[in-house]
Amino acid sequence: MVDVGVGELRRSRARLEKQGLAAEQTGDGASSGLLLFYAAECGLKAEILRWILQREDTSALPSDLRSHDLRRLAKALNLQDPVPGHDPLRCRRHKDSSWIESHQLHEAWRYGAELRAADQKAALEALKSLVKNARKGS
Numbered sequence: 001m002v003d004v005g006v007g008e009l010r011r012s013r014a015r016l017e018k019q020g021l022a023a024e025q026t027g028d029g030a031s032s033g034l035l036l037f038y039a040a041e042c043g044l045k046a047e048i049l050r051w052i053l054q055r056e057d058t059s060a061l062p063s064d065l066r067s068h069d070l071r072r073l074a075k076a077l078n079l080q081d082p083v084p085g086h087d088p089l090r091c092r093r094h095k096d097s098s099w100i101e102s103h104q105l106h107e108a109w110r111y112g113a114e115l116r117a118a119d120q121k122a123a124l125e126a127l128k129s130l131v132k133n134a135r136k137g138s
Helices: 006-025 028-055 070-076 102-111 117-135
Strands: none
Touching: 006 028, 006 117, 028 070, 028 102, 028 117, 070 102, 070 117
16 A cells, blocks of 8 residues: 555545546446545545544554445444445445445446446445545544
8 A cells, every 4th residue: 555644635535526526427427436435435544544543644554444445444433324234335236136345346336347226326325425524524
């Protein structure tokens, strides 16, 4: 992992959020999802560093938080799940209904896996909520 500072993470969160919302407006759900996923990851990591660990760069993140597991990152900040019980970042594939787990979702979008429209829509809304919550500390 490339280590970056809190300010860099926050700027990246803002840039990726803007691009993700623009992609959503054009109807490109996969690009929007991928960009919002990474925006949420940057925002959550920035807030963990700033408010929980009180450190200035990602070299201070413990190994379990140096991942793409947004649920784990949100839990470290004591954020509530957007929908109790159901993981809105868990999506079913269109072709065979197999599940893509939340920590794999960025891979599914990056590699072009076709996801069920309703699941993808719920995931996009959950990601926007995570980005909004991560932005509160900025």
